[in-house]
Every structure is written in structure tokens, then in C-alpha cells.
Amino acid sequence: QATMKLASATINDVQHEWQKVFAAELEKRIGDKVKTEIYPASQLGPIPRMAEGVLLGTIEAFTTPTSFMTNVDPRFQAFDVPGLFKSPQDIHNAVHDPEYRAYMETMFLDKGLRVIGALYNSPTVVFTMKPVTKLEEMKGLKIRTFASPMQVKPMELLGAAPLPLALTEVIPALQNGGLDGLLVGMPILTSFKYYDIGKNITDLRFAEIVSVTVVNEDWYQSQPEDVQKAISEAGRAAEEAVYPWGIANVEKTYKVWTDNGGVVNQLSAEEQAKMEKDFADLSATLVAADPSVKVEYDKLKALVDAKAAK
Amino acid sequence: MIGTLAILPIGLLFLGTPVFLVFLAAAALTLFFVLPMPSVAMHQVLFGGLDNYALLAVPFFIFAGELMGTSGIAARLINWVLALTGRIPGSLGVATVGASAVIGAISGASVAAVAALGKTLYPKLESSGYGKERSAGLLASAGAIDIVIPPSIAMILYGLAAEQSIPRLFVAGVLPGLLMALLMALFIVGVAIWLKLPKADRFDPALAWTTTKDAVWALLMPVMVLGGIYNGWFSPTEAGGFACLYAMIVARYVYHSMTWSQIVRAAANSAMLSAQILIIVATAGLVTWLLTTQGVPQAIVGWMQSLDMNAFTFLLVVNIVLLVIGCFLDPTSAILVLAPLLVPIAVAVGVDPIHFGIVMTVNLAIGMFTPPFGLNIFVAQSVTGLPAHALYRGVLPFVVVQLIALMIITYVPALSLMFGETF
Amino acid sequence: MAKNVSAAPAPRAGVATALERALGLLLIAVVAINIVNATGRYLLSYAFTGADEVMVFVMIYVVMGGAVLSLAQRKHININLLPSYARGRARHALYAIHDLVALGASLFAVYASWLFVARIARLGTTSMTLGIPMIIPHAAILLGFGAMAVVALFVLVRDIRALVADDPTIEEATAQAEMAG
Numbered sequence A: 001q002a003t004m005k006l007a008s009a010t011i012n013d014v015q016h017e018w019q020k021v022f023a024a025e026l027e028k029r030i031g032d033k034v035k036t037e038i039y040p041a042s043q044l045g046p047i048p049r050m051a052e053g054v055l056l057g058t059i060e061a062f063t064t065p066t067s068f069m070t071n072v073d074p075r076f077q078a079f080d081v082p083g084l085f086k087s088p089q090d091i092h093n094a095v096h097d098p099e100y101r102a103y104m105e106t107m108f109l110d111k112g113l114r115v116i117g118a119l120y121n122s123p124t125v126v127f128t129m130k131p132v133t134k135l136e137e138m139k140g141l142k143i144r145t146f147a148s149p150m151q152v153k154p155m156e157l158l159g160a161a162p163l164p165l166a167l168t169e170v171i172p173a174l175q176n177g178g179l180d181g182l183l184v185g186m187p188i189l190t191s192f193k194y195y196d197i198g199k200n201i202t203d204l205r206f207a208e209i210v211s212v213t214v215v216n217e218d219w220y221q222s223q224p225e226d227v228q229k230a231i232s233e234a235g236r237a238a239e240e241a242v243y244p245w246g247i248a249n250v251e252k253t254y255k256v257w258t259d260n261g262g263v264v265n266q267l268s269a270e271e272q273a274k275m276e277k278d279f280a281d282l283s284a285t286l287v288a289a290d291p292s293v294k295v296e297y298d299k300l301k302a303l304v305d306a307k308a309a310k
Numbered sequence B: 001m002i003g004t005l006a007i008l009p010i011g012l013l014f015l016g017t018p019v020f021l022v023f024l025a026a027a028a029l030t031l032f033f034v035l036p037m038p039s040v041a042m043h044q045v046l047f048g049g050l051d052n053y054a055l056l057a058v059p060f061f062i063f064a065g066e067l068m069g070t071s072g073i074a075a076r077l078i079n080w081v082l083a084l085t086g087r088i089p090g091s092l093g094v095a096t097v098g099a100s101a102v103i104g105a106i107s108g109a110s111v112a113a114v115a116a117l118g119k120t121l122y123p124k125l126e127s128s129g130y131g132k133e134r135s136a137g138l139l140a141s142a143g144a145i146d147i148v149i150p151p152s153i154a155m156i157l158y159g160l161a162a163e164q165s166i167p168r169l170f171v172a173g174v175l176p177g178l179l180m181a182l183l184m185a186l187f188i189v190g191v192a193i194w195l196k197l198p199k200a201d202r203f204d205p206a207l208a209w210t211t212t213k214d215a216v217w218a219l220l221m222p223v224m225v226l227g228g229i230y231n232g233w234f235s236p237t238e239a240g241g242f243a244c245l246y247a248m249i250v251a252r253y254v255y256h257s258m259t260w261s262q263i264v265r266a267a268a269n270s271a272m273l274s275a276q277i278l279i280i281v282a283t284a285g286l287v288t289w290l291l292t293t294q295g296v297p298q299a300i301v302g303w304m305q306s307l308d309m310n311a312f313t314f315l316l317v318v319n320i321v322l323l324v325i326g327c328f329l330d331p332t333s334a335i336l337v338l339a340p341l342l343v344p345i346a347v348a349v350g351v352d353p354i355h356f357g358i359v360m361t362v363n364l365a366i367g368m369f370t371p372p373f374g375l376n377i378f379v380a381q382s383v384t385g386l387p388a389h390a391l392y393r394g395v396l397p398f399v400v401v402q403l404i405a406l407m408i409i410t411y412v413p414a415l416s417l418m419f420g421e422t423f
Numbered sequence C: 001m002a003k004n005v006s007a008a009p010a011p012r013a014g015v016a017t018a019l020e021r022a023l024g025l026l027l028i029a030v031v032a033i034n035i036v037n038a039t040g041r042y043l044l045s046y047a048f049t050g051a052d053e054v055m056v057f058v059m060i061y062v063v064m065g066g067a068v069l070s071l072a073q074r075k076h077i078n079i080n081l082l083p084s085y086a087r088g089r090a091r092h093a094l095y096a097i098h099d100l101v102a103l104g105a106s107l108f109a110v111y112a113s114w115l116f117v118a119r120i121a122r123l124g125t126t127s128m129t130l131g132i133p134m135i136i137p138h139a140a141i142l143l144g145f146g147a148m149a150v151v152a153l154f155v156l157v158r159d160i161r162a163l164v165a166d167d168p169t170i171e172e173a174t175a176q177a178e179m180a181g
């Protein structure tokens, strides 16, 4: 009996839900041939260590936003380009296109990783201590971002100071004014009860977070063929089952936010359009920086646009 | 696995093998003989244990403490406290507890507090008649207050793992932290009276004035560090670096008490002690990782669930289990692994999750100095040069004092929750 | 902990002091980066992104370096109940056991670390912020345990010779150092 450790950094969110459904779907197909163990909430270490763990085979599977895999392979950046996905449906359409799906599952095999799951996680919003309703008000704010250029550069473009602070430093820094806000997935804000710290988010909706589950390819290949097939099928089935759960979960988090006195600020339509245009120009330069990213981005972009047109 | 992860390590520890080697050897034997796990896991988890920004607080505060001790900053602070409070029995012991609470409000690095205060206060405590063992025990246990008084890394990790509000946890930790400090201070005053320790027979205004003048720069140090944190100039981790900078400037240019060469020597000592501590943290994390992936914490929680308890007995059992775990594991990994497992049970039996977070934090803080394994004990051993069994005897009374605090905190939830309504 | 110094001749102690001072200078450098970073962020709203990574990676080298030097000088934290009562051959035997554990555990760590570092070098992963090849920080573990294995072998030979000879000069040197510590 093989053991499959599934790790992630969060808990009770769409990633955790996917892992639970995946485990059930796998069991339905092959019984107890593979024993799944789920380790949420960074129990197996911080994100970079989990990423290395799945590369080296100490962890069999890792579910994570794509932005945390860009140091393993820059092509993961293609999923994070601002403006690429405009809605959850865009993501769903792309990852379930049969041809693209087959391609995506094997695109990182040269790194020893196989993608077995890809799903809509949540929109990225800006949490701020003071309300931001105009782009002008972003100027000079110290905003915590991931270290990825896909988050750092857009914040610089708005005149904010992006700071890739360690997660444990974020809340003390917000409380004492060392930090003015953060770029964050909406469900994180409510699960960690950020409404106890500040009340404002600005719904820039400039990027939708995609989460992927990658497995160690050596481990996958060491499994009998029926197990391999079952893993791939269970991954796709879990995605279909969890997709509506994820959308409902995001809606629920907006409600939890406002129920707890939180405010959702929007830019004016004019400013929103201006920001999206600026980000589109920025995206072009960002993807051009790495030809391998550009190839993947162009492929995805063409697919998303074609599906959206239908 | 019990052999390689429990019996063998205890044997090796008893033989006096360096603690980090005991953990490393236990993990190596487990990976080699017992588990079907790739050996690379050892490297990966060790590296992960060290690749942690929050751990920078340890070398920073140890270096700051070393500089304060060598430069005379600490001595001036002690003289100032004694001039003002010399008539109160046990004033130096109470000052030790107070200094720990202040460091607690700056950071959450318990071991760094033990190291910093140990270097500066241990010689003075000993010469004032507190006795070697009791002085070392006081230092090792006072450091635990830092974990409960916010900011606290343990609470941040609890918040992340149990999905609880970190600001609420911080607020909830204030009174329990102060209660721990208060009980320790009362105990020390009692000891001082019982031992008939010498005290000043009257308050001397002239002495108070001269010691205050002498201590101005030293007194500005905590003001600057705390002020910097609460004004948002720097983070609690970064504050350690600023404490070093301040102490270096005062030592070199104000007191002229240290040369650059001596400052580098102090840095070297701090680097060595930090290495000795952090290599233990990393290898302990390795053992925790092996236990976690083998389902040991999950099995313990499963057993607790099967007992079908009410809130009162649940909290009692949790306390006992955590104290036992705290004898062997470090608090941060224990919280990450246990909080998601225990919180649902706590909520089901009607325990407030914020209160439960404080109970877990206090418990694991006590674990830092309960024998046989406790980083605070090891650091106090290293700083004071006392043997381990002397430390064990020294900490025991304080274990009892803090267990009383723990019982109060556990069974008087209001202590943790009364200020929660500010949100 | 007993501040035993080994009965090393003066030149060897001089090398250890020089290496310790090098670690001290690295720690001061980390403090300096920390201050520049926080000051820049607060006063100029400019983050020297990647300062965190540099500080942590340097500290990993400091920890491994300090661990090697501490092993060579028997300075590591231990529960020193038994060694403090052991005298003569019994103490040498205990030390030899510690050295043996150090040698075995370090060699396994070197083996595990080599597997890891070799793969991470092939995969070419880089750090999140600065894009530093991750082999650089990871190599600290490999180099550190490699050096510890060499040191352990060296002190094992020394302690076994002392055990066999029941050499009183070594005994005296350790006892004196203990009194001083």
C-alpha cells in the first residue's frame, strides 16, 4: 500500500476541500491501494519547503497558488499575469479544455512534477487600513505582496511600496503602522479574521488566483498503471465537484466580511478601466521578460479569449 | 520507531551527548532502518528549520544582551532598579521578572531573553544571595513569560493554524502573561523574606539621583526599542537589530567601555551561542516532522476524542498531554501540528477557541523549561555554566508556580476573554 | 554547560578564535542589513527587497559554522549530569561515545544532504525574491555536516587514544577548564 501525503499552506479553504474530495474520489476508484494523508495549514513546513518536498519526493503532492511555484519553474507565472483571467469561468474553461488539460498535466515533467489538479481559488483584493477608493490613494502605501514580479510590479505601477514581508510579521506590522495593507486572496482575510485589524478592502479584481496540485513524477511512475489512471481521473473529478464550492465560498467570504463591519471599496468605472489598461501594458512587458513564460501566456491567453468569445 | 525516536535518544541524552546530535542520530536511524521515507527528507526539514525569518530574533537579542552585559549598560540598569526599589525584599528577583516581561513586550524570543538576561543578571543574582540553582531556575522560567505577553510568535502560529483572530489572541494574552509575572514576583519576594536576603534599610534620594544620571542612556534603550515597535518604525524581529545598534553606539562612543575588537568578540560569542541553540531548534523540528508524518499527534488526539469529556476534564487532559509533549517538543511545531486537531474538539465541548489558544500557549511556554528537554534550560545551562541536574532542581519551584498560573488561566476564562469585547 | 576547552595547542586555539571572529563579523553584517532595510522602508518607503533572504541565508551559514566550531571545542549544549561526575577513563569513554554519535549522525546527514543538493543543483531552483540559486544556502548544510564529520573523526581518534593511555594531562586540562567555566 502506497502513502500519498497531500500538503498545503491553508485550511478549510478550496485547496483543502479539493484534497478531501480528491481523497474520496481516489478511494472510490482503487479502494485502499493508496492511503491518502492530508496535511493542511503548513503542518509539513513553510511553502518553499513544501515545494521542495514535492520536487524531492518527501511529500507526494502539494496544492498551492501558482505564484508560489515560480521559483521552481518560471512558467508558472503565466497563470498569474494580471488581466489574463477575468472570472472564475475563464479559469474553468481553460483548465478543462481537453487538449490544454492534457498539455498542462505534463508541462512540468522536465522538473519532475505532474499537475493533477487546477482550480479557481479566489480573487486578489487589496486590504488597507485606510479606505482606498481612488488610485491616487494607493500612492506611498506600504503593501505586503508575494515576492513575485506579477504582484510587485503592479503595486509599483500604482505608486505603492511593495514589501514581501514574512507572514508572521504581517499582523504586528499592520497594527503598528509599519505596513498599510496587503494584496491577498479574499478567503484568507475572513479565515484569519482581518476585520479585527482593519475594515477596508479595495476590490481591484486585477487577478484571479489559480491553485494547482502537483505530484512528484517519480512517485507517480512507481505506481501501477491503474493507480496512475485513477489519480489523474480523481484530480479532474475533484475539480468539477469543488468548482461550485469555491465560487460559493468566495461569495460567502464577501458576506462574512461585510457582516463583521468590513467595507468593500470599488474604484470608479473610469479608474478601473484606466488601471486595467495600464496593467495590460505592464503584463506585456512582464511576460516578455522571459520567453518561456511568454510562450505559455500566449497559449493560455488565446484559449481564454476564444472560450470567452463563445 | 519507539526505539529510535524515544528509548535511544533518552539513553544518549543521559550519557551527555550533545542534544542536537541526539535528535540527529534518532532521525538518521529512523530514516535508515524504520521508515520508507527518502533520506533527503533529513536535509529538507533541517534546512526548513533554519530558513525562518522569525528566528533572526534569537541572534539579535543574544547579541544585544551580550553587548549590554559587557558594556556596563546592564549594570547601570540594575543599580538604578536597586536604588529605587532596594527596600523591597527580593527587588532584584522581581526586577528579573519585570525585565523578562519588558523583553516579552518587545519580542517573543524566549531563549534570547534567557540568554540576554542570563549574561547580565545571573552574576548579580548569585552575589546577592539567591543561590546558583535558584537564580538559574528563575532566569530559565522567567523567559517563558515572553511567549504569553504579545507580540507572540506562538499565538501568530496558533491563529494561522486554528483560523483565529491574531489581534484577539494578543489582547487575550496580556492578563495571563501579567498573572504569570505577578505570581513569580510574589514567589521571589517570599523566597527573599524566607532567606532573609539583605536589603537597603532606607531610600537614599542622592543615590537614586546619581544612579538615574548614570543610567540615562541605558534607560533610553528599552524606550527606543519599544517606542520604535509601537510607532511602526520597525518590526519586533527588526527591533533586535536596533537594540544591537544602540548598544554598540553607547558602548563605543558614550561609555567608551568597549573597543571595536571587543564588540566583534561579543558578536563572535553571540554567534556561537546562537548556533548552539538554533541547531537544536532545527534538529528538534526534524524529530517533530517524523512524528507528525507517522501520525503520532493524530493518534494522541484521537485517543482524547474517544474519552468523550466535558469542558472541565477536556482542559485538564489537554494540559497534562501538552505538558508531557512540552517536555520533549518545541512549542512552535507542537502548535502548528496540534492546534488544527484540538480546536474542533475544544469548540465541540464548549471551550472558547481564543481562550483555548491562550491555554495552549501558556502550556507550551511552561514546556520551554520543564525537564528534561527545554530550550530555556539548555540556554540557562550554557550561560550560567551550571550542570543540568542543578538546573532541574532550580526550575522545579518555578514549574510549580507557573502550573498554578496555568490552572487559574485554564479555569478562569474571563482572564483571557474580558478585554476581547474591545472589538 | 561545561566550558571545556580541548587540550589543543595554542595555534589551533588561535585558528578557532579567528573563525569565531569571522562568524561575529557575519552577525554584525546581518545586523547592518537589518538596520538599513528597516530605515529605508520607514524613512524612504523603499524596500530593499530580498534583505530577508540575505539575512536568513547568512545566518544559516553562521549556524552551521558555529556548530562545527562548537563540536571541535566540545561546547555544544548537553545534559552534562553524567560527564560532570565521570572521572578518568570513564569520562574518556563517554567522550568517545559522543564522538562516535557525532561521526555517524554527521555522515548520514552528509549523505542525505548530498542527495538533496545534487538534485537541487540539477533542477536549478532559485530563491523567491532575489532569484539566488538555492544551492547556495542549501550547501551550508552539506558543508557544515561535512566539516562536522571530519572534526568528529579527529576528536574520536584523540579521545580513544586518551582512553587507551588513560592520559592524566588531558584529564587535568579538562578538569581545570571546567573549574574556570
Ligand code: NA
Residues within 6 Å of the ligand: B103, B104, B105, B106, B107, B108, B109, B145, B146, B147, B148, B149, B150, B151, B152
Ligand atoms: Na512576546
Ligand code: NA
Residues within 6 Å of the ligand: B326, B327, B328, B366, B367, B368, B369, B370, B371, B372, B373, B374, B375
Ligand atoms: Na520541556
